[in-house]
Amino acid sequence: MIRKKDGIHFNKGEVVADSRKASGDLNVVTHAHFDHMHQESSNEVICSEKTGKLFQARLEEKFKYSTEAEGLELIDSGHILGSSAVKFEMKGETVLYTGDASTRDRAYLEGFNPPEADVLVMETTYGIPNYRFPPQEKVEKNIRAWIEENRDSPLILFGYSLGKAQKIQYIVEKFSDRPLIAHGSVKEMNDVVEEVSNLEFSARPYGENKEVLEDNGILIAPSRSSQADWVEKVVDEYGALKAGFSGWAVSDSFKYRGGYDETFVLSDHCDFDELVEMVEKVDPEKVYTLHGFDEAFASYLKKEHGVDARALKRNQTSLSDF
Numbered sequence: 001m002i003r004k005k006d007g008i009h010f011n012k013g014e015v016v017a018d019s020r021k022a023s024g025d026l027n028v029v030t031h032a033h034f035d036h037m038h039q040e041s042s043n044e045v046i047c048s049e050k051t052g053k054l055f056q057a058r059l060e061e062k063f064k065y066s067t068e069a070e071g072l073e074l075i076d077s078g079h080i081l082g083s084s085a086v087k088f089e090m091k092g093e094t095v096l097y098t099g100d101a102s103t104r105d106r107a108y109l110e111g112f113n114p115p116e117a118d119v120l121v122m123e124t125t126y127g128i129p130n131y132r133f134p135p136q137e138k139v140e141k142n143i144r145a146w147i148e149e150n151r152d153s154p155l156i157l158f159g160y161s162l163g164k165a166q167k168i169q170y171i172v173e174k175f176s177d178r179p180l181i182a183h184g185s186v187k188e189m190n191d192v193v194e195e196v197s198n199l200e201f202s203a204r205p206y207g208e209n210k211e212v213l214e215d216n217g218i219l220i221a222p223s224r225s226s227q228a229d230w231v232e233k234v235v236d237e238y239g240a241l242k243a244g245f246s247g248w249a250v251s252d253s254f255k256y257r258g259g260y261d262e263t264f265v266l267s268d269h270c271d272f273d274e275l276v277e278m279v280e281k282v283d284p285e286k287v288y289t290l291h292g293f294d295e296a297f298a299s300y301l302k303k304e305h306g307v308d309a310r311a312l313k314r315n316q317t318s319l320s321d322f
């Protein structure tokens, strides 16, 4: 009934979610990250208005989408702007597929408030007890303290260019008037986000405004570039400090692997406790886990909560062979 192939296939393709090809009767895209993106979309997909607009702004070709389909309900999932979980009925049972989700309010986003369902298909990126995040206020307080402590150094703050980078800027701009500049891919996403929301970012393009680093400016850059040659040059030339932002920052290895001077636990996903809480709220009869610590979380649910749970692996069937 539920298969993981290219995306998640429900009931022989009646509903297909987050696939690269629109191969189902109904095709849902939960959010505008590239790993959930239709690469060759000729059919119409179902997504939220904001996700559709984000795709249109990111894609060269025309992106056709519809914001509703009979029997499907899109519910804000709190991961990035426009991200949605989807709820529908399958063989007399209600199914909730979370896509990527976060239940905590942070920056300009409200957390996911999951509805009840019989079957829950959920992301479990941080599905082990090691990944418990501090309260959001504490995270933001730590960010502020570090930035103010280092008022005499230029800073480079790294985050995923769509979603995380905008939240970092939003948080920093609340308390700091230091000049901000954004590296190409972040600036591009700032513009796209401004187009589809009422958010505004003050960051100027990095290329033409490098000199603000001499005035202890702050550069926002994509996380994948944290150890790029151009970054090392900026560090050498301006004495800049580097900070990384991610749920993985709970573990010290994130700091070493990224070559960061400081890291902050700012995540767009649920932590372990929030995942457990989500399951309690949905109160499902069956749970399928996806991504990250999928198997560990499923066996935790089974053992500690008596919930019928298992990891959804590529090409495995479910329900029937449970």
Ligand SMILES: [Zn+2]
Binding pocket: 031, 033, 079, 100
């Ligand atoms: Zn995502």
